[in-house]
Amino acid sequence: MAVSKPKADSVLHNAAQHLIITQRFFPVVVSGKAAEGEMEKRLTDEDDELSEVEPDAVPTEVRDWLALTFTRSMNNVRRRGQEKPKFRSVAHAIRAGIMVDRIYRRLSSSSTLHIPPAVLQLLKGMDDWSFDVFALNSAADGHSLKYVGYELLQKYDLVTKYKINSSMLDSFLLQLEAGYSKYKNPYHNLVHGADVTQTVHNILSQSKLAHWLTDLEVFATIVAALIHDFEHTGTTNNFHIQTGSEFALLYNDKAVLENHHICASFRIMRSEESNILNHLSREEYREFRALVIEMVLATDMSFHFQQLKNMKNLLGMPENIDKQKALSLVLHCADISHPAKDWSLHHRWTNQLLEEFFKQGDREQELGLPISPLCDREKTLVAESQIGFIDFIVDPSFTVMTEMLEKILTPLQKAARSEEAISEEVFDKSDKSKYVLSTPWADCLAINKNKWKEQAAKDAEERKRKEAEEKSKVPNSNTNNNTTKAPVPADKATPVVNCSTDGKNDSNVRWVDQNFSISRIGTLILESSDDRRGKDRQMDEHVLSRVIRELHNSSSSSDDEGDTC
Structure with missing residues (x-):
């Protein structure tokens, strides 16, 4: 006596055959070189997706x-994808x-x-x-x-x-x-x-x-x-x-x-x-x-x-x-x-x-x-x-x-x-x-x-807090022990060296009293450098040492002008 095939397997088998017949007798017809050229054009478009991202x-x-x-x-040499004309029985796979x-x-x-x-x-x-x-x-x-x-x-x-x-x-x-x-x-x-x-x-x-x-x-x-x-x-x-x-x-x-x-x-x-x-x-x-x-x-x-x-x-x-x-x-x-x-x-x-x-x-x-x-x-x-x-x-x-x-x-x-x-x-x-x-x-x-x-x-809040703390550590050059001092004449002040890579003084140059601590000047310079890090203008220890030496040597002169690194 023949044993009947399970219904589930029969359904899967028929589904597979239906799909195979559909693909065999209703293929997508395309015109040779024209289709190939269109495919190549569409697949090799190299527009950078990041260009669409807002700055x-x-x-x-x-x-x-x-x-x-x-x-x-x-540009790298492109690899041609290998076509796989083989089609495995869906019923067998399932x-x-x-x-x-x-x-x-x-x-x-x-x-x-x-x-x-x-x-x-x-x-x-x-x-x-x-x-x-x-x-x-x-x-x-x-x-x-x-x-x-x-x-x-x-x-x-x-x-x-x-x-x-x-x-x-x-x-x-x-x-x-x-x-x-x-x-x-x-x-x-x-x-x-x-x-x-x-x-x-x-x-x-x-x-x-x-x-x-x-x-x-x-x-x-x-x-x-x-x-x-x-x-x-x-x-x-x-x-x-x-x-x-x-x-x-x-x-x-x-x-x-x-x-x-x-x-x-x-x-x-x-x-x-x-x-x-x-x-x-x-x-x-x-x-x-x-x-x-x-x-x-x-x-x-x-x-x-x-x-x-x-x-x-x-x-x-x-x-x-x-x-x-x-x-x-x-x-x-x-x-x-x-x-x-x-x-x-x-x-x-x-x-x-x-x-x-x-x-x-x-x-x-x-x-x-x-x-x-x-x-x-x-x-x-x-x-x-x-x-x-x-x-x-x-x-x-x-x-x-x-x-x-x-x-x-x-x-x-x-x-x-x-x-x-x-x-x-x-x-x-x-x-x-x-x-x-x-x-x-x-x-x-x-x-x-x-x-x-x-x-x-x-x-972001933590960074703001730290920046505020750092700024609070830098005393105002016109104050000492909460006592207001007279403004320092321009010819009696020493400019902090401007370390921008273009060699020009700008609004970031900080002026301090000639009696101001040399070490504090170093702190100010580093702060200025940190403010400008988005422009890749940073200062290393060697440059800082040079700046401090130059400021120390020129501190006795009242007519010093700003220098550049």
Whole structure:
């Protein structure tokens, strides 16, 4: 007696066939070269998004950081996206997803990896948007990346499908952790790698984007997330370029760190003891490698605005979204996602990132280089920097990603609904509903931005208070012990040296009594310098000493005129 196929599977199968037939017999017809030219024009538009930002919208330092980090200073050779004409059965993808959801592979059952009970308990929350990776790392004794990587490769059944040797996988993950720990970075470390990988998983699983992908594409996406900052030096690409580092020389100043992350990681995967790819066919390996390279290179922040512009253009076209570009945007968003997580996580990540920036600023100061934006531990406006980061980088990125996911997943949902309705003979051809995506990041972004605004207001008040205190410490030259003195004749006064870089005296020159303390003059000069710091007019100790000596030598002369530094 034949066993009937489950109704759910039948519906999914019919939905897949319906979608395949629709794509085969109703293709979008475009005219060869004309369409190609239009596509090229739209995708290569290099208008800088920052040019639309009003000058007063963000502090100068924050704007400089956005420009330095998220734009390119030179034209790079463009890479042509590889077309993927292959179309995987939607029914097969959805069934695989359902199977993965039903079969939760507990790591404790593995004979090759013992999982502490506390770690196992935390791993059950891997599907949560604001998963606490810090708690996991603490429970895992500093091995959060290893457990996250192993858990996800098991969860998507990739270990079985690609016959990954358990000892090779263990070696691969441990070497990744060692590489992430190489430079002891406060931010770009193995915890960040684990956090980004878990975030990518959340987007793939909770949006059901994984159903759109082949097993190999899911495998490449997880691995790309795991390795995306491998052996990060704790400094920016611009620092490597400015210092002429070995990495900058090796990669010709182009995506310096990203190229190294990829190269060093594939060296590990090629080694005999860590070759988790040894059962891939030659074709599978080439496809896997191409996708990983594309995704990790897209984490170069200088490509940020162009990446968003390209995706916006694709969203306005009738063609399907290219998988490489879609997955690249997912990884990029995951990489900058901490402002879109719960405040406790975001605030901790912010402190660690700024400490890494400050360490770079200290090194730049030691090397006599200009201190990069947000890298000066004495002057960085933390709250303002995060508001600018959310407004101009994170929020727009997640908005575009949300629109992209809705465009990709709406046809899949409609096909499944249509076939289910047909099977029940209640098919509605007028159904124009759109896939509704859960966006937990939206609420977090709004909450965190408001908290930073409150902090910025408090910081501004504190700066005003300190400025008032500093001014109150400087006595008026015409008063002494609250007793009014006669005005000092102009020929009996000594001008404080004007240290503006243009060499001209201006209204900032302060006049003091000739009997005024030389050390107080130094304080006034530094205050004047501080007032002018927005114009990059600062004074170092050497110049100050010279000024004091000149004032001391000329203090006995009543007809001294103002000098310039």
